[in-house]
Amino acid sequence: MATTATITLTSADIAGDPVNVSKTATCTKAGATTDLDQTTGLNRVHLRNATNKVLLAANAEGNDLAAKVYIINKSTDPSLYLTITINAQTVGKLYGGDWMFFPWSQTDTSANIEVAATNWTSSTGDIPVEYALFHEDTDFLTNA
């Protein structure tokens, strides 16, 4: 059940020499070479709230495992951003078109991944967000 994640970073002009990084990771279970075999599938929500909303709720059974999270801000407006937090700690801002892919160890049950359409107003329109979780915890049945 191999799931692979490939990143390619390219730039011809950000430095004196071109940047060309391409790496592929096979998503495996914690400390093993066994493939991750659970996923939420690709989800889509439309955010219209400047306050934090739980995107993925941490689960004790997922503690210190090797889950991977993909999130993309599908807005085409570069000024509209999502604030990504884990247990109230701001990680970063995902601007229109940006994506992120990262490990999520669900260190405790407070380690929810939350998103806020921080500069959303009724006149900006919704911010579409797509996300997927790849994991090994079979008790993780639903998100928030």
Place this chain on the structure above:
Amino acid sequence: MATTTATITLASTDLLSDELSLTTSATLTGAGNATGITGTAGLARKTVAGGHAQYTLFDGNDYDADKAHKLYLKNLSTTATEYFLITVNAEDVGRLYAGDWALIPWSAHDADNDIKIDPSANDMTLEYMLFVD
């Protein structure tokens, strides 16, 4: 203005009963604008030697707050049990196991917003690159 592109492909022929094939690209731009990010710390490596203690990879004090920095991380270990625990300030994000990579937006929103790594074994090497807004 520079043009830097980050592309991800998620693929699996057997995780689900239908094939998974997702590819998307983002041009790395400044906070709230369409201007390409122009700064980078370059592709670098850090080997955390004996004691495998937590190490501050990037100090929030050193970068402008509330920006659209992007951080690429890759665990170069080939031993499946070896991981780097990635932490922002005091909050654990996740364990980056051998061969895994991550791309994370980093807003450096305050001085405490440091990026820290904590290897699970001695002499593990992390490859990383920060794109600076």
